[in-house]
Every structure is written in C-alpha cells, then in structure tokens.
Amino acid sequence: MTPGELDNWFMNNVLPLEGALMRYLRRHWRDASEISDLRQETYTRIYESAGKKLPRHARAFTFMIARNLIIDRVRRARVVSIDLVADYESLPIPSAESSVEKSFSSRQELKSLQSALDTLPGRCREVVFMRKIEGRSQRETAHALGIAESTVERQVSKGVRRLADVLYGDGRGPEDGGTSLKVAKESNR
Amino acid sequence: MTGAPHTPSLRVEEEAADWVARCDGLLPGTDEEVIAAFSAADPAFARWVGTSVTHRVEFLRLYAAWCRADRLAALAPGERTSRRRGRRATARFAATACLLLAAFIVAFVGGLPGEPEVFRTTLGEQKTVTLADGTVVELNTDTRLTAELDADGRTIELGRGEAYFDVAHDEERPFTVRAGANRVTALGTAFNVRRNADSMKLVVADGQVKVENAADTARVQPVIARKGAMVHAGTDGALLSMAEEHEIAAALSWRRGLLVFDQMDLGSIAAEFNRYNRIKLVIADRDTAAVRIGGSFAASEVESFVRILEKDFGFDVMRQGNTFVVDDRD
Numbered sequence A: 001m002t003p004g005e006l007d008n009w010f011m012n013n014v015l016p017l018e019g020a021l022m023r024y025l026r027r028h029w030r031d032a033s034e035i036s037d038l039r040q041e042t043y044t045r046i047y048e049s050a051g052k053k054l055p056r057h058a059r060a061f062t063f064m065i066a067r068n069l070i071i072d073r074v075r076r077a078r079v080v081s082i083d084l085v086a087d088y089e090s091l092p093i094p095s096a097e098s099s100v101e102k103s104f105s106s107r108q109e110l111k112s113l114q115s116a117l118d119t120l121p122g123r124c125r126e127v128v129f130m131r132k133i134e135g136r137s138q139r140e141t142a143h144a145l146g147i148a149e150s151t152v153e154r155q156v157s158k159g160v161r162r163l164a165d166v167l168y169g170d171g172r173g174p175e176d177g178g179t180s181l182k183v184a185k186e187s188n189r
Numbered sequence B: 001m002t003g004a005p006h007t008p009s010l011r012v013e014e015e016a017a018d019w020v021a022r023c024d025g026l027l028p029g030t031d032e033e034v035i036a037a038f039s040a041a042d043p044a045f046a047r048w049v050g051t052s053v054t055h056r057v058e059f060l061r062l063y064a065a066w067c068r069a070d071r072l073a074a075l076a077p078g079e080r081t082s083r084r085r086g087r088r089a090t091a092r093f094a095a096t097a098c099l100l101l102a103a104f105i106v107a108f109v110g111g112l113p114g115e116p117e118v119f120r121t122t123l124g125e126q127k128t129v130t131l132a133d134g135t136v137v138e139l140n141t142d143t144r145l146t147a148e149l150d151a152d153g154r155t156i157e158l159g160r161g162e163a164y165f166d167v168a169h170d171e172e173r174p175f176t177v178r179a180g181a182n183r184v185t186a187l188g189t190a191f192n193v194r195r196n197a198d199s200m201k202l203v204v205a206d207g208q209v210k211v212e213n214a215a216d217t218a219r220v221q222p223v224i225a226r227k228g229a230m231v232h233a234g235t236d237g238a239l240l241s242m243a244e245e246h247e248i249a250a251a252l253s254w255r256r257g258l259l260v261f262d263q264m265d266l267g268s269i270a271a272e273f274n275r276y277n278r279i280k281l282v283i284a285d286r287d288t289a290a291v292r293i294g295g296s297f298a299a300s301e302v303e304s305f306v307r308i309l310e311k312d313f314g315f316d317v318m319r320q321g322n323t324f325v326v327d328d329r330d
Helices: A003-013 A015-028 A032-052 A058-076 A106-119 A122-133 A138-145 A149-167 A181-186 B008-026 B034-041 B043-051 B053-075 B087-096 B099-109 B245-256 B266-276 B286-290 B302-311
Strands: B117-120 B127-130 B136-139 B144-149 B154-166 B175-179 B182-186 B190-195 B200-206 B208-213 B223-226 B229-233 B238-242 B258-265 B280-283 B292-298 B315-320 B323-328
Touching: A003 A015, A003 A032, A003 B034, A003 B053, A003 B292, A003 B302, A015 A032, A015 A058, A015 B053, A032 A058, A032 B008, A032 B053, A106 A122, A106 A149, A106 B053, A122 A138, A122 A149, A122 B053, A138 A149, A149 B008, A149 B053, B008 B034, B008 B043, B008 B053, B034 B043, B034 B053, B043 B053, B053 B127, B117 B136, B136 B144, B154 B245, B175 B190, B182 B190, B182 B200, B200 B208, B200 B223, B200 B245, B208 B229, B208 B238, B223 B229, B223 B238, B229 B245, B245 B258, B258 B266, B266 B280, B266 B286, B266 B292, B286 B323, B292 B302, B302 B315, B302 B323
Parallel strands: B154 B175, B280 B323
Antiparallel strands: B117 B144, B127 B136, B136 B154, B144 B154, B154 B190, B175 B182, B182 B208, B190 B200, B200 B229, B208 B223, B229 B238, B258 B292, B315 B323
C-alpha cells in the first residue's frame, strides 16, 4: 500500500469509529484530561500497524488497540489508583451492535454542523461561513472581511477543531447511552 | 477547553489544525493524496508531517473533518434557482395558497410553486441539494431526478441512478418518490432509493415509508417498510427483509464516497465500480468473477483497487486502453 492508500484506508475505516472510540475511552479511563492523548496514541498505533499489515476488521482492531493501550498505561502507572480503571483485565471490546451509526441522517449531520458553526466565536464563524457556505477562496474571504490571509487561516484552524469534535461525535451526545459517572469523574483528580 | 491542562495531544492537534488551514488556503479542494501534494508544495509541512506518525494521523483526522464540512454548502442558495433561507416558512405559506401570498412567494423565491426542478450528476459525481421544503437529497453517480413541490404534495421522479432522501416533516404534503412503476411515500424521515433498469432497491434509514406499485395496485399490496428494512421491488411485487446495521451502513456507504463489500463476488464488485468510473473493470472469466472478497474502497479510486487486487489478493491485472482486465492467477 502506498502512503496515500493507507491514508485513505485510515480515513475511511478508522475515523468513522471515533464517536464509539471516545465513548469507550471515557468509560474506561477516568482521567478526562488524558482522553485525547489516548485517542491520538490509538490512532498512531493503528496506523503504524496497518502499514505493516492491513487488519481485516478495522473496528475490532481499533478497539483491541485501545484496550491494550489502556492496559499498558495502567501497568506503567507507579501508583495505580483504584479509581483509574475499574477492572482492566476484563475490559470488554464493544460489539458491532453497540455502535450508533450517526451518519444515517444527513439532515442531522447538517444540523450538527450548523449548530457547531453557531457556537464558533464571531470572526471564526464569519470565515467558516464564507469558506464553506459561500464557497469563497481564502483570498476572497480575506478581501471581503478586510483581514490578512494569515488571519483567515488562523480562524479556519480554530473552526476545524470545533467542527471535528462535532462531526466525530465526541461521544458526549444525548443519544450516548454511556455511564453517568463520566461527568462526576472529571472533577475528581 | 480553556483552563484545561495543555497536554501533548492538544499541541499536536493545534499544529495539525494550523496545517489544515494552510493546506486549504494553498491547495483548496484537494482530495487525492493530499499529504503528498501538500508536502511537495510546502517543505515545512513535509518536515512536520514526517516527524511522527502522530502528526500524520492528526492531520488526516482534521483534514477529513474539514472536507466533510463541505456539506454545509447545502445551506447555500439552492442549485438551480435562487431560494432563500427560511424555506420551511415559505413552504407553509404556499400550502395555505392565498393569491397575495402566491405573489409574495413568486417575488421572494423567484419561481412559481410547482415548477419541476431537474437535478443531474455525471459519472462519478455526487451532489447534495436542498429542496424548497427543507428536504435534503444526496445524488449518487450517474443520476437524474426531477423534483416537483406544490401546495398538495411533493413528488420526485427518479429517472435513473440512486439518491438518499432526508425528508422534511410536512404532514399536509406527502413526499413520494417514483422509480419506474414503484412509488415510495415517506411517512417519516430518511431513506435511500436505487433505480435499476426494471427494479428498485430501497433502504429505510429512519422512520417508515410505504412502497406500492402504481402500475397494478389491484394485484400488488402496498408494503410498509420501517427503519432497517431493505426492499427489492420489481414489476411483480416487492420483497422486504430486515437488514442488520452493518448491511444498512454498507448500502449507504456511497454517501461517504465508499463502496463496502461483505464477501461479494468480484463480478458484482466490478459492476459497482463501473457505475462510478470511466475506466472500467472487466473480469476475464466466470471463475474469476465468482471469487468473493470483502472490504471498503473509495468508489472513485479504481486504480488503487486494482493495485490491491494485484498485491493483496493475488490477481493478475492488465491495462488495455480504458479498461483493466482482471484474471485469477491460477
């Protein structure tokens, strides 16, 4: 596989799992501040491994990697807080049925995108609006708003992170049937 | 996220976001081989993305999200006529059908209600449009459909191809898709219709729909299909089955530009790819066509698929003009 093909495989087969992955990580790792580290490391390991040999079932593979990562971290921690992971040796791998296919409803995705857009701070929102809804180029957007192109870039950078959290369903939606312990644990450091 | 500790992953995310923004400014709309293209254009990026796999995956993650946000374009003034935001309000005015309001609509919307609109995609093209009532329609490759919305109803004629409908709720105006002799009426939200020469395949993603055969309503009973149902309707009748979640997802994967095959025979896989691409796959013989494989592949990337057939699945592939001929090695 060429790097480009591996990139495509990753984007098409792994990224769609992020919502479910984040729910899984949050459920089994109590320190909320480390969840995006875990996600990034999961992706890194998946990508490296897939580069050597493409897994047959991306979903099972992803969760196996996430699970092993959590187990590794627990083993490495010098002081294992009882709180940290309830019973890591019996960490389950989510079954296929437990995922919620968020991309079913295109109107829902549009709505999510729209509300994400609405939560962006003023200038950022204007820029994303012009680039995505009005389809203007970076230069046209800069001219229209009377700002530098580098400023437009900065706003796009802010906006894309917010959009990504929404699109990948950062695992905190109301349809998330996860535990209510999550919120309580976030303040328990 | 303000006030949260600055973990290493957040730093990588910030840097990746900056690079996505730079890439989008420099090479807007690049889908294929974006990292290769951007690396060639900007050596600083090449250095950053080459530093670690973590940089690369985070870039891919954010870049993919930025591309998916292109869907926001469906909110823009629509495809063929200039329709404004606040479509739903406009549609309800039309339903009460007062002369004064009709004039208001003509002035505001720029067209008479009931004027059919035609939407088309070429081979390999996909397009999302929003109708006047707020319904979102995604058109797949090689598709032609006509939409006619008026005070009494909403009718779509699917002349050829495939489309996914996310229907705006309107109790007073039923939403009907006609595919040949078959009629699909929406009683709720979202479904996918594929028209073949003399049959139709329907997948219900949400809510429920009614399927009937307009040609012979006396003989053939209408069928109510709910979320998770797959319906094959021919000239003689309709067959309904309840599909598993992964089967539904596979049937709808074209919306993400993907073809998902679950141990499907190579002959059918080739036919699927050929719907999307000018370069055609030809299978050498019946035995090769019967071989079953599985996986997710980008619909537009025939050349990548062919490479996978060669390298990972062990087929022989020969390029002949505008076709790839595939043969089983033994």
